[in-house]
Amino acid sequence: MELGRRDLLLTAAALLAAPTIGRAQAAGDRKLGYAIVGLGYYGLNVILPQFANCEHSRVTALVSGDRAKALATAARYGVPERSIYSYETFDQIRDNPDVDVVYVILPNSMHAEYTIRAAKAGKHVMCEKPMAVSVAECEAMIAACKTAGRKLMIGYRCHFEPFNLEAMRLARSGAAGKVRYVVSEHGFVQRDPSKWRLKKALAGGGSLMDMGVYSLQAARYMTGEEPVAVTARESTDRSDPRFTEVEDMIAWTLNFPSGAIATCQSMYSANQNHVLLMGDRGRIELEPATRYDGNRLWTGRDGREQEVTAPPAGPGKTQFAGQLDHMAVSLRTGAEPIVSGEEGLRDLRIVEAIYRSARDGRTITL
Numbered sequence: 352m353e354l355g356r357r358d359l360l361l362t363a364a365a366l367l368a369a370p371t372i373g374r375a376q377a378a379g380d381r382k383l384g385y386a387i388v389g390l391g392y393y394g395l396n397v398i399l400p401q402f403a404n405c406e407h408s409r410v411t412a413l414v415s416g417d418r419a420k421a422l423a424t425a426a427r428y429g430v431p432e433r434s435i436y437s438y439e440t441f442d443q444i445r446d447n448p449d450v451d452v453v454y455v456i457l458p459n460s461m462h463a464e465y466t467i468r469a470a471k472a473g474k475h476v477m478c479e480k481p482m483a484v485s486v487a488e489c490e491a492m493i494a495a496c497k498t499a500g501r502k503l504m505i506g507y508r509c510h511f512e513p514f515n516l517e518a519m520r521l522a523r524s525g526a527a528g529k530v531r532y533v534v535s536e537h538g539f540v541q542r543d544p545s546k547w548r549l550k551k552a553l554a555g556g557g558s559l560m561d562m563g564v565y566s567l568q569a570a571r572y573m574t575g576e577e578p579v580a581v582t583a584r585e586s587t588d589r590s591d592p593r594f595t596e597v598e599d600m601i602a603w604t605l606n607f608p609s610g611a612i613a614t615c616q617s618m619y620s621a622n623q624n625h626v627l628l629m630g631d632r633g634r635i636e637l638e639p640a641t642r643y644d645g646n647r648l649w650t651g652r653d654g655r656e657q658e659v660t661a662p663p664a665g666p667g668k669t670q671f672a673g674q675l676d677h678m679a680v681s682l683r684t685g686a687e688p689i690v691s692g693e694e695g696l697r698d699l700r701i702v703e704a705i706y707r708s709a710r711d712g713r714t715i716t717l
Contacts, residue, residue: 383679384411384449386434386474388441388465389456390420393479397643397671398456399428404672407679411449414441441465445472452477452678454506458553459560463488470499477678479506480564482695484555486703489696496692504678504688505695507568511673513661514637514646515572518626521635521659522573526650528632530611535569536625537562537641538600538618544592549619557587557597559702563617565641567698567705569626570605570613573635578605578613581701581715583708593619603705643670 385408387394402410412434415421421435436444444450453469454477455462463483469476476496482505483489496503509515522530538558547553554560571577583603587594600618607613616623626640636649649655681688704715 382407382409383451383682384409385477385675386410386412386414386436386444386447386450386453387456388414388453388469390415390417390424391456394454394456395420395424398454398675399424401669401671401675402428404669405675405679406672407683408452408672408675412436412444412447414438414444442468442472444469444474450474451682455479456506458547459484459555460553463492466492466503467495470495470501470503473499473501475502475504475678475682477504477506477675478692478695480695480698481555481560481702482692482699484560486696486699489692489699493692493696502678502681502688503692504681505690505692506674507690507694508670508674509565509568509641510572510690511677512641512646512670513663514648514659515569515641517659517661518628518635518637518648519572519575521650522628523575525630526633527628527630527635530574530609530628530630532611532629533570533573533613534615534625534627534629535566535573535613535640536616536623537565538616538621538623540622541593541619549593549597551596554597556702556706557594557601558599558617558619559601559705560597561617562619563601563615563702563705564698566615566617567701569637569640570615571697573626573628574607574609574611574613576607576609576611577697577717578607578701579717580606581704581708581717582713583705584712585709598709601705601709603708605701 387410399410402408410428410430413421413425413430414436416438425435434447453474455465456479457465459481462478466476466478548561581603583601585598585601587599599620602616605613624639624642626637628635633652639646648659650657650659678688704717708715
């Protein structure tokens with residue numbers, strides 16, 4: 352059943368670049384409107400410029416605690432001043448018919464609050480990863496959206512990134528044979544101790560709650576399985592002012608029903624972006640694996656023997672535009688997003704088990 356779900360995920364993602372989207376557009380010519388909640392680096396410099404590449408999505412509202420920044424951004428993207436909200440006036444978004452989807456791009460600890468408030472305001476929700484800081488919060492977010500009859504999608508952009516999609520397809524096709532082992536490592540050097548990602552109250556944790564999500568996701572979508580056990584350990588220099596509240600490096604091993612094993616790491620003290628799948632007939636390797644651009648893919652028997660060019664994502668498409676438009680198409684067609692709230696919940700259940708294993712020094716059965 353799980354393999355079938357993952358195959359469906361791959362097929363659905365691939366269809367983003369196919370002519371079937373044109374039929375979805377024919378169901379209504381109006382591009383669906385997004386309210387961007389949070390004008391930090393990712394929202395301002397990564398997501399907002401991507402609407403220019405979207406076929407089915409546009410930005411129609413902004414939510415920010417910085418009025419001057421919001422006004423300047425609104426002028427740049429053609430958002431009317433009446434569609435600028437503060438966090439205090441956010442709930443008034445229910446009265447804005449131009450907003451179909453609220454995209455929550457805030458510190459992790461704020462995801463649950465604004466997802467639930469958006470659902471209560473009658474809006475569909477795209478929420479950045481990690482979905483929340485606990486399983487309980489994830490469950491509350493899913494329940495709020497179901498009660499309101501609204502869709503919830505998590506911002507797992509790599510499910511729309513051409514090289515990752517091609518790597519998944521190769522793995523499913525048996526290009527490497529029976530999957531035996533996956534290595535998934537993600538990290539960067541977080542130098543500034545003042546960053547919110549190093550504050551437990553805002554981030555919910557350290558590198559695991561940030562780069563670790565990429566490592567965990569890749570292990571799951573490359574194997575096409577759900578892990579049954581996890582063993583983890585942490586390595587953090589608590590005398591380092593960056594890591595007084597959260598972990599630096601954490602490593603974990605996942606055991607899968609087929610007998611495959613994944614070894615994963617996340618870190619805030621070294622740069623790494625790498626995914627390697629090894630099977631009994633060869634290997635599939637991504638490095639860089641999950642960057643915003645410049646990812647590369649290789650296959651081979653025991654090394655990088657052939658570099659693979661991923662199929663094009665479609666005219667003007669990027670992983671970000673693909674993600675935004677997928678939500679819009681899901682709303683038009685009534686389909687469930689391929690990375691729904693349930694997918695985010697699955698990750699947080701494993702994340703909690705990783706932390707528990709590292710703390711208790713034992714294997715946790717999932």
